[in-house]
Amino acid sequence: MMKDVIVIGGGAGGLAAAIEIHQAGKDVLLIEREEFLGGILNQCIHNGFGLEVFKEEYTGPEYANQFIDVFLQEKIDYLLDTTVIGLKKEGHIFTVETSNESQGIEFYQTQTVVVSTGSYERTRGQISIPGDRPYGVITAGSAQRYLNTDGLLVGKKVFILGSGDIGLIMARRMKLEGAEVLGVAEIMPHSNGLNRNIVQCLNDFDIPLYLSHTVTEIIADDHQRLSKIKVSKVDESFRVIKGSEKVFEVDTLLLSIGLIPDVTILDDLGVEIDKRTKSVKVNQAYETNIEGLFVCGNALQVHDLVDNVTLESKRAGQAVVRYLNKDKVKENHTLSLNPGTNLAYITPQRLDMGLEQENISLSFRSRKKMEKAVCKIYQNSQLIFEKKLFFVLPAEMETIQLPFKTIQDQGDLKVELEVKS
Amino acid sequence: MKKEFICIVCPRGCRISVDDDLNISGNQCPRGKTYVENEMKSPTRILTTTVKTIFEYTPRLSCKTDKPIPKELLFKAMEVINDVVIEEEINIGDIIIMNILDTGANVIATKPSRKKE
Structure with a gap:
């Protein structure tokens, strides 16, 4: 049986992506290795989650439950206590190999994969x-x-x-x-x-x-x-x-x-790696250089707020739906996005000029505390976009929206943080 | 004696000091002043912790006070909560302890006592 999408990981990222994709009418299977859905939120019993998404101060389990409830109401297929031990791609089809104590080894086939496997501790x-x-x-x-x-x-x-x-x-x-x-x-x-x-x-x-x-x-x-x-x-x-x-x-x-994105299950697929994020490189659709393979949440970059994991994973889910609907055809004409002065990293690392959309979400961290910072984006040595950020800290990831129409067809982009003079 | 606070209202994190005559300085906006005034008068916190249960799959359930309680009562509240054992199925928001230490706050569950799904 062929699935449209297999989501690996049932934490904040996987739940948000799976719900988004299923609500667009796609056939989703989510695989979680623990006995419960919710991922790391289940052990984060302190409060302060959800200020952005819900305008509430939830504890981790409460935040997770907002999504688990919707996930279960939607009747999305899922497996618990099941570990993905292999991921292969032949032609256009992915095969996901799983291990479970009672079911043993099983194989599932799918057109696309969303990797939301979180991060591990150093x-x-x-x-x-x-x-x-x-x-x-x-x-x-x-x-x-x-x-x-x-x-x-x-x-x-x-x-x-x-x-x-x-x-x-x-x-x-x-x-x-x-x-x-x-x-x-x-x-x-x-x-x-x-x-x-x-x-x-x-x-x-x-x-x-x-x-x-x-x-x-x-x-x-x-x-x-x-x-x-x-x-x-x-x-x-x-x-x-x-x-x-x-x-x-x-x-x-x-x-x-420190935390490191956990993308070890992608080791055999030949995915391009970004040494700055210690994860994979993606385009604005959160798609890796392997077509149909998407990565989001802490598996893509370590977030400090779960709200940002949710928002990013929803965007990834929407991108998977567009991919399955063949809404926009990739041109494989890509520009690279590079972190410049005062930036520790940036995602996405690539822009696919065929995947036109109104705004592109760029996430990055600063290297130092800066007051009255301005994020400036250059292409072919020309300033194409700038945004005032007021205050940036290495401990807080920033996300800005870059209008697609500001980007020229040729030339790599460089993103810098400067102090407003 | 001068007292120092780090304001947590926004990411800027102003270091605000209060001198013996209660003059507040170092805040870059009025919200910092309000924050420090509250911290001086009656600092309160939401307490988040766990309670024991008799359930195999959730031997501990997370819980919290539904309102902030005075900071100096946090350890006393922990003693009260650590004496409780949950023996019946429970849902998010269910009250575990009413009006803990007469603070007006209830201790409520933040996780359901789910069986294996």
């Missing part, structure tokens, strides 16, 4: 912290799942490395559940988390934030459990300053050192 191995390798060093997201889903507190004396939002949220959460949280170290001179979280997760509970500090040694006890960590100050080039060392006696070190 681990200790990726930043090479010296020292022993004891129990008690765990990513903040894993600790969050143990605590909020299973009710297990992973430690009683905690230190947190990295000031990403998950780490800050977990500092408050573990403190409320009775753990002692000794501090948060951030190697950068500024926090990576939202101000709201610095205030309500750290300052509210007098948890110190050590900026320009990092963990320089992990020390185990005789039973291979964490007993101590050493934290040192670093200079502007991130070199450890000798003699600045502090020792903390802890049983748990939480790592909140």
Whole structure:
């Protein structure tokens, strides 16, 4: 049986895309590896979700439920507890190989695939912290799942490395559940988390934030459990300053050192990769260089607000529908979109000039905090579009709308952030 | 003694200080002043946490206070909530604890006690 669309991942991105596509009358199958729909939102029990989309401050599970309810009402096909273990394309047809405890290995065929598989956490191995390798060093997201889903507190004396939002949220959460949280170290001179979280997760509970500090040694006890960590100050080039060392006696070190888009299931397909986003390159229809293969949500770029995942995945869903309806035929005449001064990355990375639409949504992050910033887009060394942004931060992704009619037929685009003079 | 606040009304994150005579400075807009005044007078927060259940697939259910409660009552409220065990099927928005610590706020479920779908 041939599906129009298979959506891989039943979190915020997958649910929004699947609903959008199904409402346009297409045959959708969504595949989720967990026992429940909702993805990572299920463990994000704090509030602050939905301010943009619903003008409400929902908790993660409440936000997810807004979409799960619609998804179930629409009677969209879905599989739970089912992992995609293979993805192949032959001719115009994708074959998705799945594994499930009771069904075993199964194969599904589809015309298009939407990958909304989220992101994974960077681990200790990726930043090479010296020292022993004891129990008690765990990513903040894993600790969050143990605590909020299973009710297990992973430690009683905690230190947190990295000031990403998950780490800050977990500092408050573990403190409320009775753990002692000794501090948060951030190697950068500024926090990576939202101000709201610095205030309500750290300052509210007098948890110190050590900026320009990092963990320089992990020390185990005789039973291979964490007993101590050493934290040192670093200079502007991130070199450890000798003699600045502090020792903390802890049983748990939480790592909140960044997320990476999880697109490992695309490894065998020869998809073009963007080293800046650590994910795939897409055009304005969220389509990769493999025709019919779409990527959205945290699998495409790490978002700080779920509202933006929802909006992006709806746009991806609409693009899949246009593709299936052959509304606009791709010309395969593409221009590339490049990040210039002060931009860490930009998506989409390509514009297909055959896929005409009124506005193109561009998402990017700034490299530094800028007040009165202006986003300027150049083509053939000419300024074709500019937009005032007032205030940009590396911790907050920006999205702007570029009118299609401003783009010339030839010449790559460059996007820059400047301070308004 | 001077007190420092980071305003969270907008992403700008002004550092606002209040001196002994309650003069507010460092805010770049009036909303910052209002924010700091509230934080000085009666800081309140929505509490989000979990409750125990007897259900296999959802051993913990997330919950929250339906109104902000005084900041200094957060730990006391945690003690009350951690004593509760949910034994009946429950839906989003259902009240778990009425009027917790006489704050006027109810603790409500933010996740349904779903069985395996």
